[in-house]
Amino acid sequence: MADTLLARLDRWGAEQPEKTVYAFADDNGIITASLTYKELDERTLNLARWMRAPASAKGMGLSPDEKVLLVYPPGLDFIVAFVACLRAGVVAVPVYPPDPRKLRKDIVMFTTVCSNAGAKTALTCASYNHVKKILDIKQKMTFSERYPWPDLAWVETDRLVHAPAPSSSTLAAPSADAIAFLQYTSGSTSDPKGVMISHGNLTSNLHLIVDALAARTDAVVVSWLPQYHDMGLIGAYLGILFAGGNGVYLSPFSFIKNPSLWIELMAKHKATHLQAPNFAYALCARKFKPSSPSSLDLSSVRHMINGAEPVDVHAIEAFYATFSPLGLPRGVVRPTYGLAEHTVYVCDSSPSLTHLRVVKSVLESEDKMERATAATPANDVKDMVGCGEPKVDMRIVNADTRRTQPDGTVGEIWIRSSSTTQGYFNLPALTQEMFHASLVDAPEVHYMRTGDLGVLCERQLFVCGRLKDLIIVRGRNHYPQDIEKSVEAFDAIRPGCSAAFSVALNGQDDEVLCVLAEVRPEASQPLSELANAIRSAIAAEHGVQLTGVVFVESRSIPKTTSGKISRRRCKTAFLGQSLSELHRSINLDDRSPDETAVNHPPGPKRTYPPFESVPAASVTTFLCSEIAQLLNVPKTHVTNATTLHELGMDSMGLTQLQGIIANEYGVHAPEEVLYSETTTIDGLYEALKRAPPSSPQSAPNVGGDNQTSFLEDPPAPPRARMCCGCIAIR
Structure with missing residues (x-):
């Protein structure tokens, strides 16, 4: 019998049935859901039979090779559905779960992927489907702008895994050449590409990974990477299943709100194998403020993949400087190269960098x-x-x-x-x-x-x-033409005369998004206002913060002989300030860790006074100050009447703001308020007066026991083009 992932699941289910394979932690690091190898084996087999059972028997009636979307918030329901698809022989299509409250941004890519794959069925969990239905009804009743979902049959798998399937027939093992899943690139919204990963490809790459990383049954993964992209899916979830180890997982949002949580879970669970993009190492080094450092021991760590975006040696050294005193061995952080077209992994560095x-x-x-x-x-x-x-x-x-x-x-x-x-x-x-x-x-x-x-x-x-231009910011890929389209939607910008690119500024570890654009001679809008408006549009439409904006005179932007924008020359001109600039605006966050309250690890439980007793002026002044720090703009730019949308806050900034509010006042800022395009500072204060305490029990949790909030794009590897040079994936 071939040594495949499914064969390994059978093996571990027999040899170590009671061992925990997957556990999911909440924002406080408390395990809220877990699966043993026996439970994973039983649930995936049962769900696979539901998939193949005919509709006449109340099954899903899915045929071999049929494409099925997997639409789940972070949690364990996703991995159960994915493995069940492998067992049933249907083709899984993992996708980012659109936020039902913000469909304008997410639904276009979701619909395009659905159409390209030819999917007719979407697997999800009951909590996500419930929120989706409620928000759809609300849109209809309020006559608000609607963004229709594709015509799909939605199946709630968390209700099926415990119900006996109508058929107990044996499922045939898929052939090595059969497609296991489609991994869609996070490229241009108009041109998604689904990489066809076969069962044989998956088996080959998993062998390559566990051999190269020396991962065995004693391996322990702690990961916050998105489950629907290959660096997280294969590297963190399937890799640990193949090796027979166990993994502890948390939502990307939990990590961004508190990067120290990742470090503390490493120590608590004696992690051996970790994966993250470069920005995460830099972020942890900057933000780590342990409540009790003497209790943290990182000596168990054996291998840490650093991939998905350009690797910066200074970020690695800063990570060692911060965590070597806690026992982190030098040589464990490994710059890595990989890409979805090669399943995920290609190679990684030796201990001697x-x-x-x-x-x-x-x-x-x-x-x-x-x-x-x-x-x-x-x-x-x-x-x-x-x-x-x-x-x-x-x-x-x-x-x-x-x-x-x-x-x-x-x-x-x-x-x-x-x-x-x-x-x-x-x-x-x-x-x-x-x-x-x-x-x-x-x-x-x-x-x-x-x-x-x-x-x-x-x-x-x-x-x-x-060979082609690609923008990577905080581990996520953005196509320059998508950014440029949003910039050129403004009447003041000359069509076809803008360039988007990423650069590292002022010695920063991470690259940031910048734009160079020509302004029409007849444009009357103040250029500082235009820059802020473009920032707001980019944040709303692409979920990324626009750091640098430079406006130049007409017919001055570098182009090729065929009239196309030369982004490389534009980038050089931007850095060298060699063009006739009309306006330059750089919002660069270069603060030290002590200058912000973001991302403190959870210390002893604090007692907070009732929020209503805190003077309104005190709260709004605090919020304006913190937001100005997050955006690195003068405090005068943030007023009580300014909307978060107008300020151009991206998903990472909003998630950090949510963590700041919880840390300062002990209340949970509702996601639907933070991500609303009309929320002002005053409006946020009013919402906080009605907000629940920021505790796991009372904080809104769209995913129920097994999931955490799915609101907004996580700052994670879009797909694991794990690279050490200057790029990630198409």
């Missing part, structure tokens, strides 16, 4: 790595972090000549292995182009083109960039 300082100008102009010397100007030095020795057939190729590049020379990364997926669903031409590339001297051998630029040096992979 390979860090090269190279001449930036030579790398950019000659596509070669040249070591910097003491004589190299500081502004011409670039830090490069290695992702380890490739564990698969990898070539660095000149994409034009289709010839292998010599070591030390930049080229496109091409890969060939049994983890290479079958291509993009319903996109045969693109699949042929990207998954059937061949070298000029070996036309019969097919490689998968990653679209990433890299260098092999001293047998190590260094990722340098992408």
Whole structure:
């Protein structure tokens, strides 16, 4: 019998049935739901039989290879449904659960994915489906703007797992070539691509992961990564199941509100294997303020993947400086490269981190790595972090000549292995182009083109960039054309004359979103107002904070000879301030950890006075001050009548604000208030007077016992293009 994930589930269910495989923690780190290997085996088998049972027997009537959406808030119901799909032979399509209260932003991508996959059924939990129905009825009754859901049959799986299936027939094991699931890229909303990951691909990559990471039955994962994208799904959930270990999980929102919770759960559960994007390591190092540091012991940690966005060596060193005194071994943080087109994992660095300082100008102009010397100007030095020795057939190729590049020379990364997926669903031409590339001297051998630029040096992979532009902010991918479309929706901006890109400013670890745009000569709106309006639109439509806005004169933005925007040259001009600028606005958060109350770990339980007894002026002044700090704008920019939407607060900022309010006043700021486009500071104060205490028992929990709030996009790897260079995924 093949050593597949399902075979491993059978094995662990027999060998260690009472061992906990999955546990889910709330905002305070308290376990609210768990599953043993026996329970996971029984529930997934029962649900799989419900899926395959005919409609005449009140089953779902799903056929093999049918596409099924998985729409769940963070929690354990998702992983039960996913494994059940594998057992039933139906094709799972994990998707981000649209917030029923904010459909305008989420429903477009959801509908496009649904249409592309041809899905007719959506699996979910009762709590999510209930909120969805209530909000839909409310929209109809209030005649508010409606954003219709696709025509789907919604099935609440948490009600079915405990009910005996109408059929007890044996389920045939799927073939290695059968598609296990579609992993949709978080790319342009108009062009989603579903990567076809077969059962064989999944088996191959899981073997690769557990062998490379030395993960066995004693492995313990603690993860906050989204369950519907491959770095979290495969790396954190399926990997631990395959290894026979156990995992503790929390919502991405819990992490953002309190990054220290991740660290404390590592110590409490003696975690061995962790995964996170670079921003999380930097954030934890900046925000960690332990209530009792002597009680935290991180000596159990053996491996920490750092991927999904550019890896910064300074963030890694800051993480070690903060947590080595708590026993964290040096060498456990591993820059990692991977992508969904290769299931997820490709390679990761060795314990001895390979860090090269190279001449930036030579790398950019000659596509070669040249070591910097003491004589190299500081502004011409670039830090490069290695992702380890490739564990698969990898070539660095000149994409034009289709010839292998010599070591030390930049080229496109091409890969060939049994983890290479079958291509993009319903996109045969693109699949042929990207998954059937061949070298000029070996036309019969097919490689998968990653679209990433890299260098092999001293047998190590260094990722340098992408053939195409991509913006990664806080671990999430954003397509520049989507951002630019929102910018150019303003009448004052010349159509086709804006560029969006990400840059690292003022020595910050993380890259931030910036825009360069031409302003019409006849525009009359004050440019500072225009910049703030664009920030609000970007935050509302894309869930990301726009840090830098520069307006330039007409016909000055860099373009190619064919008239297309040259984003790379725009980025250079932005950094060098080399254009005729009309307005420059940079909102950069460069505060020290002591300058903000965000993300303190839970200490001894505090007693709060009744919120009604706190003077209104005191609360609103505090809120204005904290919001100004979060956005790094002058306090005068935030007034009681200003809406959070107008300020351009993104999902991470709003989640942090929620944590600040809970920490300061002991009340839970309702998500529907925070994310409303009309909520002012005064309005937020009025809502807080009616808000429940910020306790697990009284805080609104859309997902019930097994889920946490799904409101807003989490700041997590959109898909695990785990990379150490300068990019993530399409």
